[in-house]
Every structure is written in C-alpha cells, then in structure tokens.
Amino acid sequence: MTLHSAIETLREQFGQDSRKVRAGESDAEQIRVKYLGRKGLVAGLFSKMGSIPATDRPAAGQALNELKTYLTGELEKLSNVPAKGEEDKREDMDYTLPGDPFPKGSIHPITQIMEEIKDIFHHLGFSVAYGPEIDTDFYNFEALNFPPNHPARDMQDTFYIGDSVLRTHTSNTQIHHMMEHDPPVKILAPGRVYRHEDISVRSYCLFHQVEGLFVDKAVTMADLKGDLDYFARSLFGERVKTRFRPSYFPFTEPSAEMDVSCIFCGGKGCNICKYAGWLEILGCGMVDPEVFKSVHYDPTVWQGYAFGMGVERIAMLKFGVEDIRLFFEGDVRFLRQF
Numbered sequence: 001m002t003l004h005s006a007i008e009t010l011r012e013q014f015g016q017d018s019r020k021v022r023a024g025e026s027d028a029e030q031i032r033v034k035y036l037g038r039k040g041l042v043a044g045l046f047s048k049m050g051s052i053p054a055t056d057r058p059a060a061g062q063a064l065n066e067l068k069t070y071l072t073g074e075l076e077k078l079s080n081v082p083a084k085g086e087e088d089k090r091e092d093m094d095y096t097l098p099g100d101p102f103p104k105g106s107i108h109p110i111t112q113i114m115e116e117i118k119d120i121f122h123h124l125g126f127s128v129a130y131g132p133e134i135d136t137d138f139y140n141f142e143a144l145n146f147p148p149n150h151p152a153r154d155m156q157d158t159f160y161i162g163d164s165v166l167r168t169h170t171s172n173t174q175i176h177h178m179m180e181h182d183p184p185v186k187i188l189a190p191g192r193v194y195r196h197e198d199i200s201v202r203s204y205c206l207f208h209q210v211e212g213l214f215v216d217k218a219v220t221m222a223d224l225k226g227d228l229d230y231f232a233r234s235l236f237g238e239r240v241k242t243r244f245r246p247s248y249f250p251f252t253e254p255s256a257e258m259d260v261s262c263i264f265c266g267g268k269g270c271n272i273c274k275y276a277g278w279l280e281i282l283g284c285g286m287v288d289p290e291v292f293k294s295v296h297y298d299p300t301v302w303q304g305y306a307f308g309m310g311v312e313r314i315a316m317l318k319f320g321v322e323d324i325r326l327f328f329e330g331d332v333r334f335l336r337q338f
C-alpha cells in the first residue's frame with residue numbers, strides 16, 4: 001500500500017470514529033490517543049519514512065504533516081462536543097438573559113471614619129484599646145474626677161441599669177487601661193457610648209466616640225495642639241486650620257475644644273458653620289492630676305493629654321449627612337451610597 005492510500009484509509013477511518021464521538025458512542029480523548037498518541041496510527045506512518053526513497057521523502061513528510069494538522073484541528077472540534085445529555089441543557093439556555101448579580105456589601109460610613117481616624121493616629125504611635133460598654137460609676141465618673149452628686153455629671157445624661165451605667169464616653173477605657181498598665185501609655189479608645197437624650201436630627205441615644213490618651217514624662221499642651229492639628233489636616237485636608245477654645249471637663253485641666261475652619265466655606269461663613277467660619281470637632285486637655293491619683297500614677301512624674309470626639313459628627317460633616325438617625329436605621333438605600 002502506498003503512503004498516499006494509507007493516508008486516505010486513515011482519514012476515512014477517522015471520519016467514522018469522529019461520527020461515533022458525535023453520537024456519544026465514543027469519546028474524543030480515546031480517539032486522540034488512537035491517532036495522535038505516541039504509539040498512534042500517525043506515528044506509525046511516520047516510522048515508515050525510512051523505507052521511502054530519499055527523493056520522495058520531502059513530499060511524504062509534507063503529506064503526513066498535513067494529515068497531522070488536519071487531525072489535530074478535527075480533534076479540537078470533537079473535544080468541544082457536549083457530552084450526551086448536556087446538549088439539551090445548552091440549547092435551553094437563553095444567553096441574552098442578564099446574569100445573577102452578586103450583591104456586594106459596603107462598609108458602614110461610621111466604620112469607615114473610625115478606620116480612618118485609627119489610621120491617622122496609628123502614624124502618631126497610638127495603639128488601640130477597648131473597654132466595656134456596661135461599666136460601673138467608678139470607671140465612667142468617679143475615677144475621672146466627677147465627684148458624687150457633682151453637677152458635671154449632668155453634662156452626660158446617663159442610662160443606669162441597677163448599679164451599672166451604660167458608658168457615656170469612652171473615657172472609661174483610659175481608667176481601665178491605666179489601672180492595668182504602667183506608664184508610658186499611648187492609646188486610642190474607639191467604641192459605642194450611650195446618652196439619655198431626646199432623639200433628634202442631631203442627637204441619638206447611642207453614638208460612637210474615639211478617645212485618645214498619651215501619658216509620658218514630658219507631654220505638653222504643645223504636643224496636644226501639634227498632634228491634633230496634624231490629625232485635622234490628615235482628615236479634612238492640608239488647608240484646614242485649627243483653633244483651641246477654653247472649655248471644661250472634670251478629667252482635664254486645662255481643657256479645650258478644638259474647632260476646624262469650616263470645610264464647606266473655607267472659613268468665610270455659610271449656613272453649615274452658622275456663619276462662624278469654624279466647626280467644633282472635639283474636646284481635649286491635659287490629664288488632671290486627680291485622674292492620675294485614682295489610677296496610682298505619680299502626678300509629679302507623669303503628664304498626659306487626652307482628647308475625645310464624636311464619630312457621627314465627623315461623618316456627618318465629611319459625607320454631608322444631615323440627620324444622625326440615618327446611621328442607625330440600616331436603610332440600604334442610605335448605606336449603598338458609601
């Protein structure tokens with residue numbers, strides 16, 4: 001048999017085999033091995049090249065290569081033939097239908113701002129500390145220099161549960177942390193706080209605070225101002241200015257409130273800053289020696305600054321949200337926007 005007729009026979013045989021694959025009676029891989037495998041029929045024909053006269057060899061080689069290319073292409077098509085039974089399913093499928101959307105969640109705006117605040121203070125060397133939301137009067141008030149029946153307690157409308165309080169600020173974490181760790185201390189205390197206030201556009205019975213505490217041997221008001229100014233510029237942009245106004249907190253002396261130049265009008269005056277050009281952002285001050293005494297730190301050796309801010313207030317300013325209650329309702333139409 002000439003090589004030519006051998007190739008013809010092989011093609012015919014392949015035609016029959018591929019019909020079997022299409023009919024689901026055989027599978028493509030089996031056929032591939034039979035023809036193109038290392039010991040397959042095509043390899044068999046190649047091995048006969050030696051017995052072909054030298055002058056005919058180039059033409060024979062070309063014919064065999066063509067055969068191989070042809071079979072490879074056909075096998076490629078055959079391996080895409082759906083297995084029996086699968087065929088019908090594919091025909092039933094409407095490829096023009098829209099796919100199933102995978103609903104993606106988003107990070108709550110309050111969490112986003114808390115993360116951003118933590119990041120900024122992380123650069124200043126603060127680590128994060130957590131304290132309990134249900135606490136005793138001692139940690140929430142007394143150790144923070146609110147004497148019993150002192151009118152300063154009225155600043156914070158407190159929820160009481162028996163002998164416990166729902167913390168009104170994250171300052172309780174300062175006390176827990178200092179009682180458990182020797183100075184120096186540099187912590188950030190984020191978390192939920194509770195106040196028994198009338199619910200309105202601007203206040204809710206529950207909100208979030210981030211408080212900072214830095215205690216070391218030579219911490220001054222200048223450190224406080226420098227660090228908080230850096231914080232304000234990192235959060236609101238380089239152009240923002242800060243100012244400190246005298247204030248009062250039982251646990252800091254002196255105490256201040258920090259304002260930032262209005263992020264909406266740049267300080268010119270608008271209805272958001274009520275034409276003051278400034279927005280109040282946080283409370284701060286130098287830790288009162290009485291607080292150090294209650295945690296057994298020597299106030300003649302240690303000094304510190306502390307600050308505390310409401311996260312909702314900052315989120316409202318940054319995102320332009322006008323009603324604090326939106327943060328607690330879990331309405332996806334609101335949450336999807338962040």
Ligand code: PHE
Pocket residue numbers: 168169170171211212249252283284285306307308309
């Ligand atoms: N705890 C204060 C508040 O809730 C904020 C504050 C913290 C002020 C630390 C000064 C220092 O209003």
